[in-house]
Amino acid sequence: MxxxxxxxxxxxxxxxxxxxxxxxxxxxxxxxxxxxxxxxxxxxxxxxxxxxxxxxxxxxxxxxxxxxxxxxxxxxxxxxxxxxxxxxxxxxxxxxxxxxxxxxxxxxxxxxxxxxxxxxxxxxxxxxxxxxxxxxxxxxxxxxxxLAVRPAPPFDQALLGTGFGYLKIRRERQAEVVRQLIPRVRDIRRGGSAAVDLCDVAAGRLDAYYERGLNPWDLAAGALVAREAGALTGGRPGEPESGELTVAASPGLFGPLQELLEELGAWHD
CATH class of the missing domain: 3.30.540.10 (Fructose-1,6-Bisphosphatase, subunit A, domain 1)
Structure with a gap:
């Protein structure tokens, strides 16, 4: 039918x-x-x-x-x-x-x-x-x-994408999160477009992406593309993606990254 x-x-x-x-x-x-x-x-x-x-x-x-x-x-x-x-x-x-x-x-x-x-x-x-x-x-x-997400690598081999806000206090906090995160992963990229970053997760060009401060129009289309390519998306543990935090990653990487971002306080300024 x-x-x-x-x-x-x-x-x-x-x-x-x-x-x-x-x-x-x-x-x-x-x-x-x-x-x-x-x-x-x-x-x-x-x-x-x-x-x-x-x-x-x-x-x-x-x-x-x-x-x-x-x-x-x-x-x-x-x-x-x-x-x-x-x-x-x-x-x-x-x-x-x-x-x-x-x-x-x-x-x-x-x-x-x-x-x-x-x-x-x-x-x-x-x-x-x-x-x-x-x-x-x-x-x-x-x-x-x-499109299909890349199979999840070991966490220390993951290539992440992120972005930074416009407000000075938020950028300082985001830089501190990156400082603590970067020794634990392969590397971090900053592309400058949340929509493209989410699609890069979908295309297997990034293993994961996270950012605080996104608006609905920044993430709506890209998050669907990522999910339909096999990624998981969300915000803080148990919550959907939002302006507080957006995370997109291959399934094997999503949970560990989300938990680490929670620990590092990536969801607040």
Whole structure:
């Protein structure tokens, strides 16, 4: 018997892919080559902010045209509850500092929630030439290639990803956690985009990823991609991922890492 939800999930997935593709092209093609030293605006940050807002307007406009009853939650202010039970969670430009400096690790992140559960996730990384996408229960892919987490290594051979917040006191605390953690693992990477880091766990490019201070739009799509590739995700022990702490790892690594992060106090400033 066909699940009546299947056509809906396919529709949401296809719309998210197209919206992310369009926004990614806008950001890639609209970025001035000399953005980091731009003089045409009061500051380069203004240019990034304008691109960020333009990308979110493109995404919400496209989705609202096709599904006018859906709700939105976006980093740049899009917020409406909708009436359909579907809510789009959007980060139009995850990795803004990378974008500002011309580094390639930035992405468009779009997730669809149905009655509060994430059912579709798309992370478009234009400068990588990759689109990561997942539908609940259907696995995760980069383009047409299925994604699968790397088998868990011994803890001291694990390659971790993380990120740092903008507030000085939080960054100091996060640096202290890294200082205590790095002798116990292979190494730690800091990519600059939570959405891409989560997808790198899905693709086997990282064994695990953790970060404090993420917003729903930072993690919604990437966390689904990671889970559908076989990763476990969560926050503090027994809790879901949240702004307090987000952890994603292959199953054999997830528990030990989560426990160590709890011990190190990675969940508080």
């Amino acid at each position: 066909t699940d009546p939800a299947e056509p809906l999930l396919t529709e949401l997935h296809d719309l998210a892919l197209e919206a992310a593709r369009r926004a990614g092209a806008l950001l890639r093609d609209g970025r001035p080559d000399d953005l980091a030293v731009a003089r045409t605006k009061s500051s380069p940050i203004d240019v990034v902010t304008e691109m960020d807002i333009a990308a979110e307007k493109l995404i919400t406009g496209f989705l609202a045209e096709h599904r006018p009853q859906d709700g939105f939650l976006g980093e740049e202010g899009a917020s409406s509850p909708g009436t359909s039970g579907i809510r789009w969670v959007i980060d139009p430009l995850d990795g803004t500092v990378n974008y500002l400096y011309g580094l390639p690790t930035w992405a468009v992140s779009i997730a669809a929630e149905r009655d509060g559960e994430t059912v579709v996730g798309v992370v478009e990384a234009p400068m990588r030439g990759e689109t990561y996408h997942a539908v609940l229960g259907r696995g995760a892919h980069a383009g047409d290639r299925p």
